[in-house]
Amino acid sequence: MEGRRSIRSWGPWALVFFPLVAGVYGVDFNYPAVFNFGDSNSDSGNLVAGVGDRLEPPNGQTFFKRPSGRFCDGRLIVDFLMDAMDLPLLNAYLEAIGVPNFNKGSNFAAAGSTVLPATAASVCPFSFGIQVAQFLRFKSHVLELLGGKFDKFLPRSDYFHQGLYMFDIGQNDLAGAFYSKTEDQVIASIPVILAEFETGIKKLHEEGARRFWIHNTGPLGCLAQNIAKFGTDPSKLDELGCVGSHNRAAKLFNLQLHALCKKLSGSFTDANVTYVDIFSIKLDLIANYTRYGFEQPIQVCCGNGGAPLNYDSRISCGQTKDLNGTAVTVKACQDPSEYVNWDGIHYTEAANRHVSNQILTGKYSDPPFSDKMPFLLKLKF
Numbered sequence: 001m002e003g004r005r006s007i008r009s010w011g012p013w014a015l016v017f018f019p020l021v022a023g024v025y026g027v028d029f030n031y032p033a034v035f036n037f038g039d040s041n042s043d044s045g046n047l048v049a050g051v052g053d054r055l056e057p058p059n060g061q062t063f064f065k066r067p068s069g070r071f072c073d074g075r076l077i078v079d080f081l082m083d084a085m086d087l088p089l090l091n092a093y094l095e096a097i098g099v100p101n102f103n104k105g106s107n108f109a110a111a112g113s114t115v116l117p118a119t120a121a122s123v124c125p126f127s128f129g130i131q132v133a134q135f136l137r138f139k140s141h142v143l144e145l146l147g148g149k150f151d152k153f154l155p156r157s158d159y160f161h162q163g164l165y166m167f168d169i170g171q172n173d174l175a176g177a178f179y180s181k182t183e184d185q186v187i188a189s190i191p192v193i194l195a196e197f198e199t200g201i202k203k204l205h206e207e208g209a210r211r212f213w214i215h216n217t218g219p220l221g222c223l224a225q226n227i228a229k230f231g232t233d234p235s236k237l238d239e240l241g242c243v244g245s246h247n248r249a250a251k252l253f254n255l256q257l258h259a260l261c262k263k264l265s266g267s268f269t270d271a272n273v274t275y276v277d278i279f280s281i282k283l284d285l286i287a288n289y290t291r292y293g294f295e296q297p298i299q300v301c302c303g304n305g306g307a308p309l310n311y312d313s314r315i316s317c318g319q320t321k322d323l324n325g326t327a328v329t330v331k332a333c334q335d336p337s338e339y340v341n342w343d344g345i346h347y348t349e350a351a352n353r354h355v356s357n358q359i360l361t362g363k364y365s366d367p368p369f370s371d372k373m374p375f376l377l378k379l380k381f
């Protein structure tokens with residue numbers, strides 16, 4: 001099943017036809033290192049390492065064969081992008097066990113994190129400002145250590161200029177705000193969130209970052225967690241079955257994020273800022289799922305409660321709990337590759353692979369890069 005959408009299974013013919021047919025990987029995507037910031041969409045282990053949390057199987061089952069610190073059955077978008085750059089998967093900055101190697105970069109993203117500073121009630125203390133501070137500390141420590149016996153575990157000093165700085169954050173600011181605010185209030189808070197984001201980006205630029213790669217936020221109204229909580233009244237749902245208010249807020253957030261990227265691009269004359277429209281890729285996947293080989297656009301693979309959502313806010317994927325006198329363990333569906341959604345909040349590996357392939361067409365980014373060297377690709381099988 002795994003191979004159904006995998007280009008690896010297409011054999012040598014794909015080498016000849018694949019770029020012509022699909023234009024996938026039609027992209028000049030070559031960086032010596034990556035520094036990643038964000039939330040669970042790209043966390044490779046910081047939340048679990050940093051707060052001593054546990055993720056239970058079946059998380060990780062499809063690729064890592066054990067929980068890997070990722071809220072997914074397998075790889076995340078960032079993992080597939082690293083693969084496309086011929087780089088190893090990023091080590092989580094806070095993971096100290098297992099000879100962590102930061103030679104090709106570091107991942108500061110932490111599940112549950114927000115752009116705005118965390119509060120005592122936050123799931124995750126490592127908000128964007130902290131992640132940027134962690135990076136600054138990482139960089140200065142690396143520069144101190146370079147030239148010694150740890151060099152093979154550290155990025156070279158020029159990687160801080162030449163590396164790609166990736167961002168995928170904001171979803172938790174919006175989703176969290178809906179629990180205590182009206183739609184208008186959530187929308188009114190967007191400029192505050194983006195001002196904080198801009199502060200962090202500028203700090204990184206001052207520190208020498210020159211290649212920025214910024215994902216916008218996905219259609220959070222299509223996540224079972226939000227549908228279960230905010231979509232019980234069918235009039236709140238749109239034609240896809242997604243919560244309208246959440247998707248409207250996500251769209252407005254993205255419009256303003258896009259404008260911010262344009263502004264930064266204009267003011268950083270020595271840097272490139274790429275804005276990537278993840279929202280459109282994910283919404284297209286949810287709307288047109290059958291065309292992309294999926295069977296369930298919204299129903300959760302690893303959840304409790306059965307159709308239509310198979311989501312239960314009381315218990316998460318892999319957990320065992322006593323619910324009304326019955327011990328319940330939340331298990332995965334038979335074939336996660338048929339599902340877009342893994343656990344009600346996060347996408348499956350199959351969906352993440354699809355999103356990454358769409359990113360790599362270059363059609364969803366601004367500036368677009370599909371016209372760049374479409375045949376000089378490092379195709380991977």
Ligand SMILES: *[C@@H]1O[C@H](CO)[C@@H](O)[C@H](O)[C@H]1NC(C)=O
Nearest residue numbers: 161162210211270271272273
């Ligand atoms: C920015 O992009 C342009 C055009 O692709 C390129 O020539 C330039 O080297 C890039 N600058 C940086 C800092 O990556």
Ligand SMILES: *[C@@H]1O[C@H](CO)[C@@H](O)[C@H](O)[C@H]1NC(C)=O
Nearest residue numbers: 280281283284285286287288
């Ligand atoms: C679904 O696919 C159709 C046909 O390609 C396209 O016009 C439409 O925009 C897609 N839906 C979404 C939500 O992207």
Ligand SMILES: *[C@@H]1O[C@H](CO)[C@@H](O)[C@H](O)[C@H]1NC(C)=O
Nearest residue numbers: 305312314322323324325326
């Ligand atoms: C659990 O029990 C409570 C109290 O008896 C009841 O209100 C609730 O509907 C039950 N929930 C489920 C999921 O059965």
